[in-house]
Amino acid sequence: MANPSSHHPFSRIGNSPSPLILGGGSWGTALAVHLALAGWSPTLWVRDPILAQDIARTRENRVYLPGMILPESLSVTPNLEEALSQATLLVLAIPCQSCRDVLSRVAKALPRPLPLAGATKGIENSTLATISEICREVYSPDPNDYAILSGPSFAREVVEKKPTAIVSASPDPELARDLQHLFNAPWFKVYTRRDVRGIELAGAMKNVLAIATGISDGMKLGDNARAALITRGLAEMTRLGVRMGADPLTFSGLAGVGDLLLTATGDKSRNRRVGLRLGEGHSLASILIELGQVAEGVTTAASAHALAEKVGVELPITRAVYRILHEHADLGTTLSALMRRPLRSEEEYDL
Numbered sequence: 001m002a003n004p005s006s007h008h009p010f011s012r013i014g015n016s017p018s019p020l021i022l023g024g025g026s027w028g029t030a031l032a033v034h035l036a037l038a039g040w041s042p043t044l045w046v047r048d049p050i051l052a053q054d055i056a057r058t059r060e061n062r063v064y065l066p067g068m069i070l071p072e073s074l075s076v077t078p079n080l081e082e083a084l085s086q087a088t089l090l091v092l093a094i095p096c097q098s099c100r101d102v103l104s105r106v107a108k109a110l111p112r113p114l115p116l117a118g119a120t121k122g123i124e125n126s127t128l129a130t131i132s133e134i135c136r137e138v139y140s141p142d143p144n145d146y147a148i149l150s151g152p153s154f155a156r157e158v159v160e161k162k163p164t165a166i167v168s169a170s171p172d173p174e175l176a177r178d179l180q181h182l183f184n185a186p187w188f189k190v191y192t193r194r195d196v197r198g199i200e201l202a203g204a205m206k207n208v209l210a211i212a213t214g215i216s217d218g219m220k221l222g223d224n225a226r227a228a229l230i231t232r233g234l235a236e237m238t239r240l241g242v243r244m245g246a247d248p249l250t251f252s253g254l255a256g257v258g259d260l261l262l263t264a265t266g267d268k269s270r271n272r273r274v275g276l277r278l279g280e281g282h283s284l285a286s287i288l289i290e291l292g293q294v295a296e297g298v299t300t301a302a303s304a305h306a307l308a309e310k311v312g313v314e315l316p317i318t319r320a321v322y323r324i325l326h327e328h329a330d331l332g333t334t335l336s337a338l339m340r341r342p343l344r345s346e347e348e349y350d351l
């Protein structure tokens, strides 16, 4: 269904866009609710048929977004193949480590790829691939077929219509602009950008850095430490991004500084909460059970650490988070080692 207030002539996602959101977690549900509130008729694919039935019956995702009543124009289905046959564009909101499986299944079911907006943040553990690389390998060889949506956007604030701004990045400016207009609403602003690599690396890395600041805050290391971790964390994501071909300016935009600030300081962040609880002395296993949702920084810490070694850049904060999460390194010793690193010029060390 067309949004009556949209005068944008959509060129890539159909004159009358029919969005299918893949992933019935908090972000997939929030994006589907948002599109419905913005005047469209989206469909939400929820893998678990029991949850899909419960959402359709109660008009609420009681597991992942409790308390939010879903607009009538939003349909919910567990039947992927049937939903794909009606869609004109896809929105990917599946945790990173499962994207390859889901996209392979989607690609098999479609006669040709539909334009896709990747809203997942992370780096695959087994291959060190980013979201657009996974798309290229299993969904479509043409990078113009997908865009990345990223930026500071807590799911609950989006559905509460709190003012939010994100970025839509694609090498195809028409796709980036179509998505900009599709998601646009008086409370939701979308900027475009071409630098897919920078946008997706920023979104992946900020989750690891949010765990770092969470640990520091959980250990009560102070406001100075948090500011230093955020700033040096920004230098790390920029350094990795530039080595991998990204535009350094991307990291001072919404998907870089914007999302890093949000996630590293906002207590709604699941990644920050993982860090806080670790800093308070809880075990990772118990924290993840209690959380019940994905904290992408946990797996991305391992991927980012390996990727940094592969491409030959130093990411000391990322390495510290990796060692704490995956090698049971002592928190205090690991963080204080960051302070004992060789003294350098900030200019020399930035890029």
Ligand SMILES: NC(=O)C1=CN([C@@H]2O[C@H](COP(=O)(O)OP(=O)(O)OC[C@H]3O[C@@H](n4cnc5c(N)ncnc54)[C@H](O)[C@@H]3O)[C@@H](O)[C@H]2O)C=CC1
Binding pocket: 023, 024, 025, 026, 027, 028, 029, 047, 048, 064, 093, 094, 095, 096, 098, 101, 102, 119, 120, 121, 122, 153, 154, 155, 156, 292, 293, 294, 296
């Ligand atoms: N929640 C948020 O505020 C935001 C989340 N994101 C990103 O969105 C992605 C998804 O996160 P959330 O929805 O928040 O996670 P979540 O933990 O709330 O939900 C994940 C959902 O994915 C489903 N899922 C997992 N593996 C699947 C598979 N193989 N096939 C089908 N469904 C599968 C789960 O059943 C669950 O419904 C993550 O990369 C996250 O970083 C991005 C921006 C905001």
Ligand SMILES: O=C(CO)COP(=O)(O)O
Binding pocket: 121, 151, 152, 153, 154, 155, 207, 210, 259, 262, 263, 268, 269, 270, 271, 272, 294, 295, 296
């Ligand atoms: O990406 C997010 C906000 O932009 C959500 O962050 P968390 O996954 O840490 O909750």
